[in-house]
Structure formats: structure tokens, C-alpha cells
Amino acid sequence: MTTAPPEGRSAVPRDLIDLDLGTLNREVFESGPLLRTELATVFTRSWLFLGHESRLRRPGDFTTAVMGQDHVIVTRSRDGRIRAFLNVCRHRGMRVCRADSGSATRFTCSYHGWSYDGTGALVEVPNHDDGYEGRLPLDRWGLVPVTRVESYRGFVFGCWDEDAAPLAEYLDGYRGVLDWATDGLDEPELVGPIKWRLQGNWKLAAEQFANDTYHPQTAHLSATSLLGVNMPTEGRELGSRYGHGWTIILPEDPNYAAFTFGRDPDSAEPGHQALIHGTVFPNFSMLGDRVLRVWHPRSVDDMEIWSWVLVDASWSPEQRRQAMRMATLTFSSTGIVETDDSENWSEIQAVGGGHVTGRTALNYQMGLGSTTTGDPAVPGFTGEVGHILNDVGARAFYRRWLELMEGPAPTLPQTAPAPMPAPHGH
């Protein structure tokens, strides 16, 4: 069935994905118009990872982030509240903050010197009296605020949709993963980000982390042999209502110990799990060894990766070095595991532009029809669960993607122009 595209959109995603059949048309990774729709719906209606509170301890501390393609500043204001706003000067559109993180009482634009305070308010305009004759209404030209900012266990998220479910509900069963990542850390803090670019649509990476424990046995064969790790066989693949997906391994798996990343595998009890990897829909991913990722869409075939390692402030320099060394060896831009994935994503993108290729369906049928709702091995999780080799996480990801792509875009915060009052005496 062909439906008319929603107003202002030029692509019809419903025709590209059939979740009952478990197929996806690869145009999903190739279409520029689809990316515009993603930015207007998926990235505005989802909670997006903005950073960690360890970077925002004191008033004035800030970090920068990207929401879709919108650059934002996240800062703890003087009143203690964490706020976020577009990192874009209201005058001519320059980026007002060019550092990754730091501390500042003001953000002053390097182009003409407009200056904003920690709440985003425009507080100083050079030549306001002689250039603008004192008439510019400063209160109408503050930085555009992100509609909602909420945290869970120090992870800060932002959302443009005032009707979105609260963050705690949005994270659904995934809260357990974030708990797992921070349990045992007294004072979690992020090291990074390391940033790099990669040819490939952002979803190729996000869906793999939401789902795919099928590829390591082939794609990472040399890396896993080098590391002496056998891929697990006794885990579960999970997919949740809001599109998050992740893979866990259970203590019964003989390879469990290799995936507990420094935790004591002998303390594992029933219900204990080790995370392989997961994605908070749409583009915030995590690996079991506490490597965090955001996959930013730079264009339809180009993503920018921001990658951090979660460590603890109390760790010794040696422990910290060890965590960094492991992350660099495996999952940095040149890591022995990372490069296997990068190569595959870039190649998928490179061959996808063909006319016939672009009309060929891809297969997401693994585990189709054999998943369950909930599982005793995953207490408290009510989403869809399948055997570790499964596409349930990817199907959950695309179910949510489709839902947002076909739905309305939210009302965005006040971005309308403000008139200039008439000159005095007129």
C-alpha cells in the first residue's frame, strides 16, 4: 500500500520495512530525504544522550553535544539545574561554544561578541546603544532551549518533544543496563570523547549495537582469537517498546567470565548478566566494557562517532590506564574490533547506491516467530526476548523508527523572529 507522505516529507518508510516478514529495503540507509524526515521526527521525539553529570558537577560546568545534527551546550546553571540549548548564536549563526567541555559563566560568540549566560539568556550585545539604538529586545534573542533535559544515574538526556514519556519510562528495561554500567563505581566519570568519521549511515552502527551477536564469529574472528575470547552462546537478545535493543550473556555460558570485564564472575547468581552491547534508541550505544558511543548522522552516508570510556574517579592511574588501553586496543577508531565493523558498514554503504541493489530487500528474520514476552532469565523485563542469536533487537529498533517516521513532528521551542521595536519618538 502506498500512502501519501506526511506534509513536508518526500519518502514513505512504510513501503521499505515489513516487520511481519522481517525484511527491510536498503533504501533506508541510502535516502537523503529519509534522513531529513529522521531529523524532523526520530531525533526530535527521542531522548538523546547529552553527556554525563561528572562533567557538570559545579555551576558553570558545561559539555557540548549533538542532537541529530543540532549542536547543543549542556550546562549546570547557577541555580543548580542542568539546562541545554542550541550551540548556535542567534545573531548570524556562529557556534558560541567551541570547546568539548569546561567551565564558563558566559558563552561569548567569537564573531561579533554577543554574550549569553548559563541559562542561555542574551546578556550583552556590543554596540547595543549606538548600533541598535538600544532597541534590540534582548529577552527575545536568547539561545534556543532544549525542551526537556532529564538524567538517569548521571546520564543526561535531552528531548525536543514536550509530550515525550519521562526519561525513566522511556529507558524502560534498559535502566538495568545503565545500572549495570555504573554499579560498583563510586564516582563514575567519562573519559573522552574520541571522535572520528566513518562512511556509512548511522543506523548501520546503531542497529548492530542494538542487536547483532551474529557477526562476531565471522567479522571479528581474528580479533577474538587474538584476545582469546569465545563468543557466547547462552545469552538473550532483547528488544523494547521504545526501540532499545541489547544482548546479554548469562552465567551458565562457559564464556561468561570473559564478558564480565573486571567484575568477579564467581559472584554471579541467577539473574546476573553480562552485557555484550546495546543501544538506547536511536543512537546511544554501550559495550560491556563500559565503552559508550553516540552515532551522529552527518549526512546520509557519513556518521561521526563520539566514544567515551566510563571509569571511576577513585581508580588508580594504573586501573584507569588499563581501562583506556583495553578500549583503545579494541573499540577505538583503529581498534582491532572496531575496524572490522567499520569496514563492513562502509562497504555496505559503498555498494548500496546501485539502482537494482537499492530495491533489494535485506533479511531481519532470525528468530522471527520464536521470541517471547519476558523471560525468567531476565527478571523484570517485559519486552520481547529471544535467543542470543536473534534479530529481535533490530526489529524493535525499526518498529520504533517506523512509528516515529510516520508520526507527527513535535512543536519546537520558540524559534520565531522577534520584531525590532520602532525607534524612540516614532
Ligand code: FES
Ligand atoms: S554571529 Fe554571533 S555575534 Fe554575530
Ligand SMILES: [Fe+2]
Ligand atoms: Fe562488531
